[in-house]
Amino acid sequence: MPQPRVVAVSRDDQHRFSKVPVDSITLVAGHGVEGDAHAGAFVKHRSRVKRDPQQPNLRQVHLIHAELFDEALAQGYELGPGDLGENVLTEGVDLLGLPTGTRLDFGGPVVRLTGLRNPCVQINRFKPGLVKVVLAKDDGTPAGRPVGTSVPTVIRKAGVMAVVESGGDVVPGRPITVTLPAEPHAPLAPV
Template sequence: MTASRVAAVSRDEFHRFSKEPAESITLVAGLGVLGDAHAGTLVQHRSRVRRDPNQPNLRQVHLLHREVFDEARGLGYELAPGDLGENVLTEHLDLLGLPTGALLDLGGPVVRLTGLRNPCAQINDFRTGLLKVVLSRADGTPTDEPPPSTASLTSATPPVIRKAGVMAVVERGGTVWPETPITVTLPDAPRVPLGPV
């Protein structure tokens, strides 16, 4: 089995959909990625700031599995690091299968998983139809129907599988470099599956 690793890192000081690939990123405990628009102790995502600017920032670091690029390619989309707004692109790690609270050691810096990224229609603004790559119905069929708001986790619509990555907070700061091995520490049982944040 191939070891889990950091494939690429990205950041952007502005609130844009994609982020700029970088040689390395610096994580700051309790804040996020140094120089990134989403860093802060309180929520930084613009739609969430409008709802309540005093919410804790559970989305300091966005991690995405590189394997979703293979799925995208199979549907006719070429993606590159940073395109989907991730800070850390991983490889050989089932991010979506990890529980809430899992710790990922990224070569010294450590992040704690808080939940799933809830993909929105902005993905289709970036590339028409791309939403169906990161959303599928429970039976595995792609869908480009946006999931219900994260404000309500219950809905009458059929369940969807979110594949747009996971969100995390920084527990221990430091520099993250591509090619760095990733070590996972699972929380004590009972473990809670990741939900949208």
């Protein structure tokens, strides 16, 4: 696997599905990506605000592994940086396999993983059928398709969410240092 690194960064000051790729983003501790619609100490995702606007924002930064884009391309879906709403596109990091509380250091700025992004209907609105790439079962079948009598585990591949612990600028090409939390490790769950 290649050296973990930042491939691209994106942000958007509006609540849209995709974000705009930029040369750099600034992370603000306890807040998120400066100038991004999802930044803030309390939830900013519209569906979560409706439920309880005073919930802590565990989704300040959205990260996706570039390897997912390769998988999507193999299934006929071309994706570019920011297309799935991610702030940071990574390479060489098994984001989905990391435990909750893992810290990713971007050469100064540090985020702490809080959970998985739960794929939503907006993914299919963006590109019809794309949800089959980002949501599957551990037996290899697409989510939603009945299989035998066992109940397979659903695998969410639409990235991970994080909060900002140390602020600073993040730019493409920057190496990523991964620090696991103390054991026992808890797997990432949807947030």
